[in-house]
Amino acid sequence: xxxxxxxASPAVVAGPNELLLRVTGARLLCEGIREVTLAAVDGTAxxxxxxxxxxxxxWAVGERNSYSLTGPMxxxxxxxxxxxxxxxxxxxSAWVHAMDIDDVVVASRPRxxxxxxxxxxxxxxxxxxxxxxxxxxxxxxxxxxxxxxxVIYVHRPGADAHVDDLHALxxxxxxxxxSGSELLAHTRSRLSDAPLGSHLYTCGPQGxxxxxxxxxxxxxxxxxxxxxxxxASAAPATGAPFAARLxxxxxxxxxGASTSLLEALLARGIAVPNLCRQGVCGECKLTVRGxxxxxxxxYLTEDERAAGEVMMPCVSRAAGDRVELEL
Ligand code: FES
Numbered sequence: 001x002x003x004x005x006x007x008a009s010p011a012v013v014a015g016p017n018e019l020l021l022r023v024t025g026a027r028l029l030c031e032g033i034r035e036v037t038l039a040a041v042d043g044t045a046x047x048x049x050x051x052x053x054x055x056x057x058x059w060a061v062g063e064r065n066s067y068s069l070t071g072p073m074x075x076x077x078x079x080x081x082x083x084x085x086x087x088x089x090x091x092x093s094a095w096v097h098a099m100d101i102d103d104v105v106v107a108s109r110p111r112x113x114x115x116x117x118x119x120x121x122x123x124x125x126x127x128x129x130x131x132x133x134x135x136x137x138x139x140x141x142x143x144x145x146x147x148x149x150x151v152i153y154v155h156r157p158g159a160d161a162h163v164d165d166l167h168a169l170x171x172x173x174x175x176x177x178x179s180g181s182e183l184l185a186h187t188r189s190r191l192s193d194a195p196l197g198s199h200l201y202t203c204g205p206q207g208x209x210x211x212x213x214x215x216x217x218x219x220x221x222x223x224x225x226x227x228x229x230x231x232a233s234a235a236p237a238t239g240a241p242f243a244a245r246l247x248x249x250x251x252x253x254x255x256g257a258s259t260s261l262l263e264a265l266l267a268r269g270i271a272v273p274n275l276c277r278q279g280v281c282g283e284c285k286l287t288v289r290g291x292x293x294x295x296x297x298x299y300l301t302e303d304e305r306a307a308g309e310v311m312m313p314c315v316s317r318a319a320g321d322r323v324e325l326e327l
Contacts, residue, residue, distance in 0.1 A: 014106045019046070019055075023103045024078055029161040032085050033130060034097050037071070037078045041104060045075040051141040052114030052134040052201075052229065055079060057096070058106040062266075064277065065092035068133035068203075069110055070162065073141065079110075082161055084130040113282045113299065114201070114229040116141060121197030123149035124190055126212050128183070128204025129159060134229055135203055136162050139169045149173060150190065154183040154208070180208065187212055191219040203229045206298075223301075230298045237262075237277075239294070242318035246270070246327045247289050261313035261323075270327060272313065279315035286313055291323035 014020040021038035029035050040046055051073065054066040071080035083096040099105075114134055116123060123142055127135040132153055142149040151170050153163065154177045166174050177183050191200065200221060202212045209228045216226045237260035244253045244261060255264040262284055265272050274284040279297030288311050295305045297312035304310055311323070 017109055019107050019109060021079070021105050021107055023099050023101055023105070026099060026101065029082055030159055033082055033159070033161045034085070035070075035080055035082045035161075036096060036099055037080050038105065038107070039078045045077060046079060047109050048074045048076070049110030049137075050112040050115040051137040052116070053110040053112040053137070054134070055081065055110055056108040057081075057092075059092045059095040063090065063092065064108075065090075065096075066278065067096075068137065070133050070136040070165075073137060079107075082130070082133050084161075111283065114203070114227065116147075116201065117199050117225075117227075118145075120199035120225075121148065122195050122199075123147060124187075124194055124198055124200045125149060125151045126183070126187055126200065126202040126204075126208075127151065127153045128202075128208035129155055130161065131202075131204030131208070131229075132162050132166070133203075135201070136165055136169075138201060139166060143169050151175070152177065152183065152187055152190065154178065154180065154204075180211070183208070184211055184215060188215050188219065191216055191221065199225045199227065201227045201229075206230050228298075237279075237296070237315040237317070239317050242321050242323065244318070245322060245324040247324055248327060255317070260315065261311075261317060265313060265327070272327075274314055277314040279312050282312070284312055284314045285310050287326035289324040289326055292319035293317075293323065294319040 020041045022041045023036060024039045025037035027035050049069055054068045056064040056066045058064050067081035067083055069079050070082055083093050085097045086093045116138055125135045125138050139151055150173045151166055152175045153166060175186060177186060200216050202209050209230055213226055238258050241257050242255050244255060253264050253268055255261050262272055262274055272284055279299060282299045288309055293308055293311045294317045296315040299312055
């Protein structure tokens with residue numbers, strides 16, 4: 001019998017920890033946001049995932065973008081992602097918007113750096129714009145586990161992706177708002193009223209996250225109960241050239257002005273795990289032996305940054321002309 005050859009687009013082969021997925025559905029949720037569903041090419045159930053997980057999809061050789069999973073989480077038959085087209089981006093979102101049914105893609109297994117705290121007494125979930133995507137899976141989990149929660153969702157008129165899903169899941173625990181000022185006023189009031197032991201989760205543009213986080217701090221919330229996930233790093237990975245000294249071999253790896261440290265290491269054949277390449281997922285974390293760091297990620301805590309013992313090479317750089325790595 002002739003076996004079927006599966007060709008991914010772009011022409012890359014799934015690695016041992018990667019998934020080969022076929023596009024089984026696509027629809028426009030609202031202007032500029034497309035939902036795509038993906039199933040295993042062999043039709044089997046897919047790996048389960050924690051709320052707030054994302055897939056990193058390879059959209060060109062050496063190029064991957066991470067997208068939050070919005071569908072059911074336990075051994076699902078398909079994954080769903082919702083992608084806002086960004087014509088000023090590197091091209092990954094436009095590629096997703098051009099996907100056809102039966103296209104085959106390579107993706108990482110689901111990873112989460114934004115999971116809910118199971119012991120939280122109450123979950124306050126705040127979503128801004130396309131930042132609603134990980135919040136949808138948080139809401140699914142909260143409903144499934146009968147956890148106490150509420151959702152606050154702010155979006156521009158017409159850009160209301162997943163609002164129907166949230167209405168169906170959350171009912172009157174959902175508040176939909178149309179402006180940042182409404183969001184802040186409502187969130188402040190909810191943060192004051194939330195029971196002790198509540199946790200706050202926010203996903204959206206960096207400015208929204210900073211405003212909501214500041215409101216939580218002002219209301220006396222301890223940082224350990226405040227969680228956030230920006231959907232892109234606020235800072236570019238490029239900057240002044242520097243060099244990375246590899247502690248084990250003593251080799252010096254130059255990092256050019258328009259190259260990230262991660263790219264420079266990979267180009268030298270040094271294997272560094274990575275997923276989002278946006279300073280968000282935590283996958284590429286490296287131990288630093290010496291040298292000041294210009295931290296640009298959205299993953300490390302303030303204490304980790306201050307200690308200067310680790311860095312995220314996909315976006316962060318040396319603050320001077322050299323950094324020494326435990327590699
Ligand atoms: S690859 Fe995700 S933080 Fe660096």
